[in-house]
Amino acid sequence: MTAVPTAWLRPAGLLATALLVTSGLLTAGCVPGLGGESQEAGTPRVGQCYETPDSVLPDAHDPSAPVGCDGPHTLETYDLLQADGPLDPQTVARLGERCAEGAEEFLGGDFTQTAVSIYFFSPTKAEQEQGARWVRCDAGVVTDTAVSGTRPVTGSLRGAFAGGVPLEYRRCLDAPPNPAAGQPLVSCRQPHVAQLMPTGVDLADLGDRYPGLPALTGEAQPQCAEDVQQTLPRADRSLVIVPTPTMWRSGATTGQCWALAAPGERLNDSEAQPA
Numbered sequence: 001m002t003a004v005p006t007a008w009l010r011p012a013g014l015l016a017t018a019l020l021v022t023s024g025l026l027t028a029g030c031v032p033g034l035g036g037e038s039q040e041a042g043t044p045r046v047g048q049c050y051e052t053p054d055s056v057l058p059d060a061h062d063p064s065a066p067v068g069c070d071g072p073h074t075l076e077t078y079d080l081l082q083a084d085g086p087l088d089p090q091t092v093a094r095l096g097e098r099c100a101e102g103a104e105e106f107l108g109g110d111f112t113q114t115a116v117s118i119y120f121f122s123p124t125k126a127e128q129e130q131g132a133r134w135v136r137c138d139a140g141v142v143t144d145t146a147v148s149g150t151r152p153v154t155g156s157l158r159g160a161f162a163g164g165v166p167l168e169y170r171r172c173l174d175a176p177p178n179p180a181a182g183q184p185l186v187s188c189r190q191p192h193v194a195q196l197m198p199t200g201v202d203l204a205d206l207g208d209r210y211p212g213l214p215a216l217t218g219e220a221q222p223q224c225a226e227d228v229q230q231t232l233p234r235a236d237r238s239l240v241i242v243p244t245p246t247m248w249r250s251g252a253t254t255g256q257c258w259a260l261a262a263p264g265e266r267l268n269d270s271e272a273q274p275a
Contacts, residue, residue, distance in 0.1 A: 042127065044136045046080055047156075049073035052140075054149040060092070062121040062136070072152035075119060075138040078106040083133040087122055092135060096120040099137035106139065109161030112254065113200040115171050115185055116157065117142045117150075141169060146182025165198035172196070172267075177258050179241055191266030194239070194258050197227050201240065201255040216242040216255065224257035236262030 049069040052062050067073050079102040081095045103118045104110055111118070118139055123132035139157050140150035160169060172188040172195045186192050201220040220240045228238040241256040261267045 074150040079137040095135040197257040204253040235259040
């Protein structure tokens with residue numbers, strides 16, 4: 001099996017938007033969430049679902065009305081965080097960062113190497129003037145590696161990863177991964193060229209300071225090759241994508257590990273088949 005090292009230029013599962021004014025996907029600690037019935041008219045509730053259009057995903061506010069989770073929807077609210085005071089930009093960013101810990105508990109496992117991403121929204125200025133102090137934490141299944149869109153799903157994502165990451169929530173591509181560009185995801189149940197291993201490669205034990213691309217690659221490459229060999233033994237190649245210095249400083253110390261089919265072939269549910 002051939003291992004192909006490369007630098008990680010785009011976060012896996014990280015929505016690249018400005019934290020101070022937009023929704024996003026982040027990792028951090030937790031803030032007490034509010035479940036059950038809302039005390040304010042118009043306040044979101046945990047367990048609600050939305051058909052939020054892709055054009056709204058980078059925005060700070062979501063004007064979409066709730067829809068039934070038993071029908072098609074693009075986002076599901078799994079937590080609602082409350083601020084002690086006004087929702088200034090720093091507070092919104094802090095609460096947004098704290099959506100991710102609750103997401104892992106909600107999903108039943110780590111989501112950072114999967115097709116599930118986390119978004120957060122805050123009230124409009126008018127709602128804040130009426131006393132709204134919440135940040136809404138949502139989960140959705142993305143359509144591309146740039147996390148620019150979400151696809152409709154039916155039912156809840158609660159506990160979806162409790163027994164491991166199902167194929168429908170893994171990241172698969174019909175071309176080798178290109179960290180510098182957004183690529184559309186394809187179904188992992190259909191023939192595909194590349195599949196992201198849902199565990200990733202933990203590199204934090206190399207220390208707090210960025211150890212450099214050669215050191216990261218040298219550490220991650222054999223781990224990735226072994227993971228691919230055990231998980232997709234008929235894959236022809238493994239490709240590891242490691243964090244950049246900027247990502248490392250922000251706390252992203254996990255490398256991506258991709259399984260690739262042989263040239264001219266496809267992977268399909270743990271098997272390489274002719275294209």
